[in-house]
Amino acid sequence: MKQLLLRMHVLRLCAALVVAVLIYNLFHIQIIQGGHWRNTAENNRFRHLVQVAPRGKIITADGVELASNLPGYSVSLAFDGNRASRDKTVETLARLLELTEEDIEAMNTRISDYRRSFEPLELFRNVDFNKILLLEENRHLMPSLVIQVTPRRVYPQDYLLGHALGRTIDYTGREGLELSWNEHLTGTNGFSVVQVRAGGRPVGLPIISQVAVPGNNIILTIDSDLQHFTHEALLRGLAIARGTRMGAKAWSGSAVVMDPNTGRILALISEPSVNANAKYTPPNWEEEVPYAVRGSNLFFRPVQYPRTVGSIFKMLVGLAALEEGKVTPTERIFCGGPTWIVGRRGIDSPTICWEGTAHGHLDMREAIRLSCNVYFGTLAHRLGYNTLREYFDLFGIGPSPFNAGFDCLPLGEQGSANFASERRPIFGGDVVQMGYGQINEFTALQMANYIAMLANGGIHYKPYMVDRVESAEGEIVEQILPTILNSHQFSAVNLRTVQEGMLRMGQSNANTRNLTVSVAGKTGTAEQTGEGFPHGLWVGYAPFDNPEIVVVVILEHGGEGFMASRVAAEIINYYFTRGGGTR
């Protein structure tokens, strides 16, 4: 019993010892080291700074940077000071940046809603350098201010591929290539933790830091020289058209240069072009630019803007009729001028060839060369809509997948196919008109894909414009290979017949016949209601025996197909005289 009570006294002493140890340590930390810790608490606060990783670049096949980064300045608010210092900072900032009442209110809402108080809140990005100087001068009034250098997206080539590049909002891809390749382009942000003095200035080296990893670069299949030249050629074509009495509306158009053996897109033009750095700033139009063009300048025409394509559609109808046995390569069909192919019912006007010409008896090759509407209207009538429609899909120009399966740009941005059958029943007269490219509307890229299939013998390569993804150090992360979406074995004789028809056309055209390579081509003229020129189109490939490029040119309101063939000839000539492609 005595021992028990004794032991309880021992316990009391143990408790006293524990408290003594704690008080001793408390004394040590609060009295002996107190000054040091007070200093740490007072003067040195930890500030968690995010370092935004540079976005990957977008680079053409020949190494021209279309999208890159420049240093920009961001202004943030740190939450490591007291409320008063924060309020003072915000107040001074609003005054120096001359913010409106609305801006101030919006800023205050963001500040009061902010929950990650260990990290500064970014208030403004890409602040003008002069403003930054002003803020730095008044730094002592804004203890909670953080000014950081953060990358800013720029497009050094301005107009080159301006539509396709898209744009970023808050340094995140929101449109175009920036959006569809955002995952690759986005890097991994770094961070550092620095100690900051009461005035908000960092003290010493960061305690801990993780370097930002830049995003991957996207290397395009586009060749910048060819892209540039193609654009110039198109502009020249439009200018020539405008030089004539009827050409006042010739301000817009598109062009595609594609490799038929892979689906690689080498040039992709949309005119009017946009400056990727100021996409949504309306350009300062010359007065005579038609209103219709001003309204559609943001369309990336070759993938977003289906047009009536006219006669360039005839090879599809011809090949379909040959394959289905509805005509033979040598069968002659009589064209005697305006003709009622399905009778008066179901069509409101007869089929008329160019300016009411009568072509006489024509076989397939001649019909292509002369672009006879009566011949191809007759073939379409023989095929019927359902069979014709199967060939739309076969050539990748049906409504689905739109643009022949092209997916380098966000699919939601690729406009929508314009097929009459999606809207209304199809009558016999419609089918006849489809035979020479009316009724339905197609994009330039769809036409390029269809011509590529004629050129390569029926292989549908998925069109693509991104060749590879590289890390910032230049290592290949992902190589994009040609993808065969569909392959159709056409009868060699039938295919050859259509190709030779195109070759005859190429050789009889004054623009394309004298080039160093033999060109297979087809002009098209899509009649437009109203004043001015119709759309002038040209499709084709070269060289005839061993096709390297497919070219599609559309001059909206730019005159007949002949005008477009001039542009195409320039492009083809440039491609082959400067020493071949980039492969």
Next chain:
Amino acid sequence: MNSKILRNYDFVLLFTIIVLSLFGILMVTASTVPAGTPLMEMLKNSFVSKQIFFVVVGTGAMLVMSLIDYSEWRQFVIPFYLLNLALLAIVMIMGHSALGAQRWIDLGFFKLQPSEFAKIAIIITLSSIMAKEGRKIEGWLDLIIPFAHVSLPMLLIFLQPDLGTSLVFIAITGVILFVAGLKWLQMAVLATGGLMGSIYAFFFVFRDYQRGRLIIFLDPWQDPLGMGWQIIQSKIAIGSGQFWGRGLFGGTQTQLNFLPEKHTDFIFSVIGEELGFLGGSLTLLVYLFLVWQIIGVGLKAKDNLGRFICVGVAAMLVFQLLVNVGMTIGIMPVTGLPLPLISSGGSSFVATCLGLGLVLSVAAHSDTSMF
């Protein structure tokens, strides 16, 4: 009320407890409500209002406990023990359905933490077992029953995993057995065995992150943003308090949210920062006074049961004080034990009150004189 109870009632102890509880409400307020909030707004803060609620409930339960003769509980040893195991088992089962460590049973209005009540259950039941007529600690075999009794609930808590609370069990058991007459040789053997067991567990049972958490206090700068963050921020807070403290609501570390868990496990950091060495050491001295008083009650108790209960409760309080305060000043690992009576948290507060109610009952029923 029996006049004998009133005569023996330890009002000094009761007063000390109430002072500490009110101080707890104040510090929970200081650590959760921004400076400059009007009083009525402060009371609307859920942490503050909850703490007030639990202080009322806990103190009420304590007063009721103190009026019941603690010897009455002897007859409930087995039901208490089984209920305790059942609650811990429920936590185990629910823990499997939730993420990782699960220490609570969600009752909707209140999250019950059975391990807090398990400490009190073990104090009563182990004390009853050890105080049984004729039980003595002579040889090693006499240790089997108490060890088996304690290790089952302790294991369940250890598996939650809640290392801190299971260590409290060791402290309670060790102290009760010590007072019950453990031999010096036995103590030496048990201490050596415990030490070797801990070393083994440290290297072979604990996962990497648990090991890291246990030793980070030795050098928190190894991981200043991760595991070391709490310790560094707590040391900055306490150290910067210096002698007088930065004033209630004046601590930058507290007010700027540098301190995590500042209203629960790290509430002593707030005390240190805002009330300084003066407030911090005074708090510790009041604690010492409380424990001193509790053991004093035990010394005057009428039987061994009362003595064991008192030393058990004292051991619980001192151990938690050492681990909790030691953690905030960087001399103990971070184990997540609350500071009894002061940290916010209903289960901890009410359970501590139940233990103190037992002590008050021991005091009130200490008179053995017949009349």
